Amino acid sequence: MSASDVLVLAEIQRGMLADITLELLAAARQLTAATGGSVLCAVLSDDGQSHASALAAADRVLLVNDPQLAAYAPEPYVAALCEIVRAEQPCAVLIGGTSIGWDVAPLLASRLDIPLVTGCRAIQAEGEGLAVTTAFCGGKLLADVQVTARPAVLMVLPGSCRAAAAPGRAQIEVRTLAAPLESGAVRFQEWVLPAAGDVDITQQDILVAVGRGIQQQDNLALAEELATALGGAVCASRPVVDQGWLPATRQVGKSGMTVRPKLYLAFGISGAPEHVEGMQSAELIVAVNTDPKAPIFDAAHYGAELDALDLLPALAEAATARKGEASQSA
Amino acid sequence: MNIAVVLRQVPDLVETLDIDRTGTALDWDTASWIVNECDDHALEQALLLKEAGGGSVTVVALDAGDVDNTLYTAAAKGADRILKIPLDDPTPPAPRAAAALLAQAIRTLDAELVLVGVQAHNELDGVLPPLLAAGLERPYVGVIRGVQPGAEPGTVTACKEFPGAVMARMQVRLPAVLGILGAEQPPRYVPVSRIRAAMKATQFEEPEVTVPARDARVTVRRLYAPASAARAEILSGSVSDVAARLVTILAERGILK
Known part of the structure; x- marks a missing residue:
């Protein structure tokens, strides 16, 4: 136990260790x-x-094994983590900053009455604080924040x-909690997996992504x-899926799919961190947005400050013409 | 089911965001305000639950960020009561303070379920819905896309979203607070004529609340636009120029064959 230690919450989703855990480490x-x-x-x-x-x-891995932790539910998670934080x-x-993290952090x-900072991109120790x-x-601005109390919860x-490499062997400690965990008022019932049959955007080499700039459902035809x-194939950022214009299986981002295509064309997408998280590993990213300050341009290799609705048909026409020329010359 | 819904105003990200002279906060006077998108979905979800099973929907909001039009729109959509919490300072309070204010108002309601958007993009030292749940001493689960009456009395079933379009179906015993990411259907449209009618017919209730002390443990030193480490190469020219250039780039990279 030391006030200079840093505690990471390992995230387990459907029995698998999530990638974010190694980033946090x-x-x-x-x-x-x-x-x-x-x-x-x-x-x-x-x-x-x-x-x-x-x-x-990690230097030390603290295992809390309890049947109430078999599937995620907020109350047992928070109760167990509170006990560890108090002890350590x-x-x-x-x-x-994940589905679980947005609950637990x-x-x-709140329960320990300690500070919380969300959206953390860089963390440094500073005197007695952080x-x-x-x-x-949405990432359009950054804030340098001073936290004067420890411990603090950082999302x-x-x-x-x-993600961290694994340089050595962590000391494994099995923790027994002071009292058995209770299930709480929120209980996991079952996983609901996406319906099969739609295009699997994670397997596509080329994705045409549309965001709020598409304006209305009819314009999806252009994409x-x-x-x-x-x-x-066509995919989308969250607002388009929220409108019901495309199924959730086409959503790219934190709560959707993570894609790594050869080409990702982002039309009318502002580039919120939650979206960029899901597409930043694409080999080539082209962003089209009328707002020159849109964060999507920071994630893209090429950009155009144009209306998506103008460039979509023009690019389709130019691409079709180029393919026609290529087939004729072949 | 009696439901309380929290509506917040946030700066419109489509518009320019000005930073005030202190360099530590947005210039709220020049901000263009819109309803927080997740909160709008929370209202829609509440209206769907009411239409399916009866009860009432009460909207609760802080008087910050030109909220009146949003509240009249909520009334036009079908909210039964509107509580607008007066503030001395028109600057939106931080999440902890906002949660304390909202909890005072919601405690006076007979609301079994409180729905609030899971996040707002202008929060950095707190997340309102779980703080509100703590203030109300109610259970909480967030990142919810869709709520339905539960199989057992006194419960609802909430779908919690995970990556990969995967959902976890959760049973929630009431009373509870849920952080809504999306409703089962998009927020409904109401014509301007109905909003105008609501402006004439709706009376905002203004509950008395005590303003909490400011939490000084987290302070913003500097707010700024990010300097781009790897900004995109911007293709300039007309639409046809850009399309031609893009096609050339894709062909050179072997993507367009």
């Missing part, structure tokens, strides 16, 4: 290089041992830190025409 390692503390990793599960070997980037008194608790901070850079207003944006011309 890397961020924690950078922080402890300054604080001189250890990197702790809490694993909340009914079978934490099976994940421990993947967490060698770290300077910071790093939790991913603020509930933990200096944090966070994304604000880290996925993709902010390169479909371009996708057909290029031999790809």
